[in-house]
Amino acid sequence: MAESIIHRLNADAEGFDAELDALLAWEAVSDAAVANAVESIVEAVKTRGDDAVLDYTRQFDGSTASSLSELELPTARLQQALDAIDSELKAALEHAAERIRQYHAHQKQESWSYAEADGTVLGQQIRPLDRAGLYVPGGKAAYPSSVLMNAIPAKVAGVPELIMVSPTPGGKLNEVVLAAAAIAGVDRFFAIGGAQAVAALAYGTETIPRVDKIVGPGNIYVATAKRQVFGQVGLDMIAGPSEILVVCDGKTDPDWIAMDLFSQAEHDEDAQSILISPDPAFLDAVEQSLERLLPTLERAAIAGVSLRERGALVQVADMDAAVELVNRIAPEHLELSVESPQALLPNIRHAGAIFMGRYTPEALGDYCAGPNHVLPTSGTSRFSSPLGVYDFQKRSSLIQCSAEASALGHTASVLARSESLTAHARSAELRWPRK
Template identity: 70%
Template sequence: MSELNILKLDSSQDDFAAQLDRLLAWESVSDSKVNQIVDEILMKVKAEGDAAVVEYTNRFDRMSVASMAELEMSRERLQQALDGLPAEQRQALETAAERVRTYHERQKGESWQYTEADGTMLGQQVTPMDRVGLYVPGGKASYPSSVLMNAMPAKVAGVGEIIMVVPTPAGELNELVLAAAALAGVDRVFCIGGAQAVAALAYGTETVPKVDKIVGPGNIFVATAKRAVFGAVGIDMIAGPSEILVICDGKTDPDWVAMDLFSQAEHDEDAQSILVCPDADYIDRVEQSIAKLLPTMERESIIEVSLRERAALIKVRDMAEAVEVGNRIAPEHLELSVDNPEELLPQIRHAGAIFMGRYTAEALGDYCAGPNHVLPTSGTARFSSPLGVYDFQKRSSLIYFSADGASEMGKVASVLARGESLTAHARSAEYRIKD
């Protein structure tokens, strides 16, 4: 391994803001070639249905199937995967599933209404979506945790049917993913992936039912397809690379912090790991830990590229400025590796998930803490939230006017409608005004 030079920044530098902007810059928009390929796939699946999905699956996933029937996984097969797990794996999966379910139960929105003095009733009715599609990456990059995180909140919301798609390149199945689908109560599973799977979910085919919303992570073709079908269906988000920001007071074991930075860097070369600390000597010690521990990592080469190209060690004046920098970054994962994280919490405005205290490794959130690990990336925590039960529920406004209420509000509506020159609106309201 060549010497690893991680970018070091200091908030006292004149060009710190510009350097930070360059560090955070991430262009998630697909290039024109990817867009062209995806558009072609979407149009063909929309027009030809199952036949197009089978053709693309055979071509891209090195399969040789004759029909969609061969690509659907039975509920019995999912249960078989769950029953066949080693006891330790099954126990871990069940523990994680229960914690995720329990957490999300608290998010469930309820319908409400109130009645005014004249008998007018106003309110909101909360209903689950009928059917959602869950995209799960396949092959070696398989994440059973993603199945739980996407399917469980949909189940808690009361979604009628969950359709999962997962590519199986060259027929490679991941038993843990299938087991997680059984445990989470997924209704149907199709062994398809890529833009063709997104198209099948968005438009429906003879075999794959059309869904109301598509959730779950995927590669650039999947992300581009999700963006293209938005409007025909809902989507969760267009996710960028994984990120971690550790705000540390300089008292946590530097090996712990180095490994926390690795935990996101090992996802892929574009992942971003940042440490913010007011103690320059401590930053040096973390750098030494990184150099010491990196050769011990299975994904050493991926971590090295990620750290070299997108990581940073940032020196700030004090913890108050560390929080300021954190809010500017608006990270997907934020670790507050300090003595009293509760003191900093009110000042944190933008973060997907906040891991509080030295013992709270981000990795716990990925698997079994309970909160969702599907989080806003690339600074979008400024305006968006983790995936949750609310993403699978719809809200309808309820409006009921009594005769008296309709008469009184009809006068108000009439004035406003005539002010907008919408005479039919005005007269519709005026019909209900009492003499």
């Protein structure tokens, strides 16, 4: 009997919970060798700066640069790439960038304050980060769309300086990535990558300035380095494999749904694609579509492994059961391929991005719909949100008391003395003596 292309599960079957948990289980654990290697790299960059970054870039990427400054590309070089790429591709990048910019402009927070009756003023001051760092993978995993999604929110937030790093193995530059950097307004671009680039952004070197936050995806060495420097700088997230969860009432073209599942499965072998439906005949039809269409994919080998190892077609009793399962899985991408997606929306509690209706494939969100495609994975949408402008802004509380704020001073005095912190109490009592 031929091996099934994808798991088939029934939510009402005995043992379903254990099966689902096993399917969802994924943990990006660095083994000791990776963790130790990264720790050595980070420490070397902290202590030796430019020299360490240059040594590792020569070792891992085959660079022949004699100084780190040679690996910085001027903004004119980014513009040159933009001017030289195919006109249709350039137009697509610019269209996507404009939509991303418009959407994220709605997220920008503003400072606010209010005055109380005794003259006390309270509020919140919003300021952008001074400097952000963007890591962009190089080689086969170079994604211009990620440049736009990570850089544009930072610029909308008002970040004055955005530093981008990207490895160039063998000195080969990805011209489309450079073009995207030009469109997004990247201020400085360094052709370096790996753990050494993360450490350079976190601690600064003679050539690379220290940043306040690092965003962007990378391999296990990059992810491990990000974990190790967290606290020295802020991070976006440590993302797991890409995921899609589709809920369908059985009335969407099975080929459409199959291709939506493939759109995540083709990312890598660990990606996860799940379809939930109360219609078993529809699940059969989608499975047939998957089998027929898989050989037509350019990345069929990768998608095939992803589906066999981590994909699933799940039968549920009804749409209420489907929504309950959605909230349990807390997916990165959720497609509601149903007649009335708005009716399901109030009960969806956990999802990174929600794509509503039959004509809203997740792929639009990856590139040009407008919302960010940097999303919480591995169930973390239970407590995390998509990358946005708010990740590049910080808040300061504002407090200004008036001479008439005696009630506030009295309350502080009483609470401070209850904690035996008498200097706290007296600092209030000196201004507003007890009567």
